[in-house]
Structure formats: C-alpha cells, structure tokens
Amino acid sequence: MPISIPQRFQHNETGEHVVVVGVQFQGESSSAPLQSMPRAKFAASFSIAARVPYAPRMVTGEWLPDSVAVLAYCDGQTWNGWLMPLFPIESGLALAEQMPGLQYDAAGDAFVLCDSESDYGPLRIESQEILCNGTRLKVYGIGDGFCWEASPL
Known part of the structure; x- marks a missing residue:
C-alpha cells in the first residue's frame, strides 16, 4: 500500500x-x-481512515473574551490536538472585531492577519469552498495553527 x-x-x-x-x-x-x-x-x-465530513461547531480561543464564541466548520482535523476550524465570513468579521491584527479586505475577498511578532509580514487568508450537509459554503482558514477549541457556549 x-x-x-x-x-x-x-x-x-x-x-x-x-x-x-x-x-x-x-x-x-x-x-x-x-x-x-x-x-x-x-x-x-x-x-x-474515513474522511470526517464538515460539521458546524461553536469555537473559541483563550485570547478572546470569555463570552465570545463563533460559528465554524470542522472536519475532525487537529493541529497538536487543537481544532482547525474554517469560518464563514460573518464569523470572520466577528473575530476581526475582537482581534486587532485581523482585517477583512472586501476588494480582495480575503482576511489579512498582521502579527507584529511575525517575520513574514501580513498573511492573506483567501476564501475556499467546502461541502457541509450537501451545501457549498465559502469559508476562511483564519488562525490556522492557533489554539482553537470547542466552546461550551
């Protein structure tokens, strides 16, 4: 094999x-x-292993206020045990309100993550399509490699 x-x-x-x-x-x-x-x-x-289908899930991160959880789509993939969610635009915009380094570029249909500690400069996060319960969704991989977790909210 x-x-x-x-x-x-x-x-x-x-x-x-x-x-x-x-x-x-x-x-x-x-x-x-x-x-x-x-x-x-x-x-x-x-x-x-069988591919796990995308499913909606509320997620949060320790850098966000305790009351903040946003809708994301997850397929069971993890990075060092942390979720690897994909976010619809509404969730991305809600995250941008809480994360000063995250902005949405409407002309380019991409989120831009500016991390002052990064040696690589701003990171463009372009949209991608996934299939969830038979519906095509446009999502963004914001914070890929961040410590995302399922929200108890």
Whole structure:
C-alpha cells in the first residue's frame, strides 16, 4: 500500500486514528507518543481512515473574551490536538472585531492577519469552498495553527 504523507490512518483493531510522519507515527492527541514500526507491519495493522465530513461547531480561543464564541466548520482535523476550524465570513468579521491584527479586505475577498511578532509580514487568508450537509459554503482558514477549541457556549 503506497503511503501518501501526511495521511490519516485508523488502526484495524482499535479504531485509533494516527497520522503517519515519514516512517514514524503518533496518535492525533498532542500527548500521544511517537512510534515506529516496519512498513509491512504498519500496512497490516492500519487502513486509511474515513474522511470526517464538515460539521458546524461553536469555537473559541483563550485570547478572546470569555463570552465570545463563533460559528465554524470542522472536519475532525487537529493541529497538536487543537481544532482547525474554517469560518464563514460573518464569523470572520466577528473575530476581526475582537482581534486587532485581523482585517477583512472586501476588494480582495480575503482576511489579512498582521502579527507584529511575525517575520513574514501580513498573511492573506483567501476564501475556499467546502461541502457541509450537501451545501457549498465559502469559508476562511483564519488562525490556522492557533489554539482553537470547542466552546461550551
């Protein structure tokens, strides 16, 4: 079985999801240990995990006021255990009100994130389309790599 890196796999017996990183792999939790095994044993023990469909979810971040949660769409992907949400424009605009470095460029249909600590300058976040419950939605990957979490609100 050719392995495309990175690729999500699921253990054939336990159902645990892992992400293959070269010839090593680890569970999706940020605290999961890094493991390795021969490729043949891995191929016999794991299969490609089914894609999780996008679903609406309220999310927040510790840098936002306690009462702020916004609608996002998530598909189960995580970064170091944190959610990787995509936001509709209304949620992006609500975030821009709370995040001084985030602005919407209406002419370019993109959000611009200016981080004073970044060595790379402003980051343009262009729209993309996803499918959620049979409906095409335009969303933005604002704060990809931020510590987003599900909101209790």
